[in-house]
Amino acid sequence: MPDFHPLSWATPTDTAALADVMFDAVRNGPSKYTQAQRAAWVPERRRGAEWETRLAAKDIAIGRDATRILGFMSIEGGGYIDFAFIRPEAQGSGLFRRLFDMVQERARAADEPRLWVHASLMAQPAFAAVGFSVVEHQIVQIGDQDFQRAMMEKPLVTAV
Structure with missing residues (x-):
């Protein structure tokens, strides 16, 4: 199990590493999607101005080991979580929950x-x-592939 350093918020210098995590999670991790679907979803590592602009519009929680980013989760205005990716070797380690707690705290604030x-x-x-x-x-x-997904939500305010 990877040894996690404290979580932090991503900076613009992390954009290439975030693309690596996303590519690794989608293309190499366990999946309920076919290889053709995975290739259509993430045909290559994201890069360039469009990727950097998309990430810049979000707050992105990251978790690292001693050498690299193992996972990330984003939050943006309106409470939307656009990205949540964990490298295959870190799946099942609790990193998703730790990142989520950080994102949820930011949304509550x-x-x-x-x-x-x-x-x-x-x-x-x-x-x-x-x-x-x-x-x-x-x-x-996406491309020539159909993907099943779900729109999911979690209320943050409780009725009094």
Whole structure:
């Protein structure tokens, strides 16, 4: 099991490493998607101005070991979690929950009424484990591949 250093927030210098984590998680980790679907979803490591601009619009929690980023999760305005990726060797280690706790704390501090995500088949159990419920099952197309996913949400404010 990897030894985690304290979690932190990503900086612009982390964009290439985040692309590596995403590629590794989708292309090399366990999956309920076919190889063709995985290749359509992440055909290559993300890079360039579009990737950097997309990441810059989010707060991104990262978890590292002694040498590299093992996972990350993003939060943006409106409580949307756009990215949640864990390298294969760190899956099942508790890193997802630790990143989620950090993101949830940031959302609560911003008075977001809820968190929501478009969760892949692989991510749905992890999000359910931290209190998310499925709002809607969806099928989306990326390239020539259809993907099942779910829109899930977790209320952050409780009725009094």
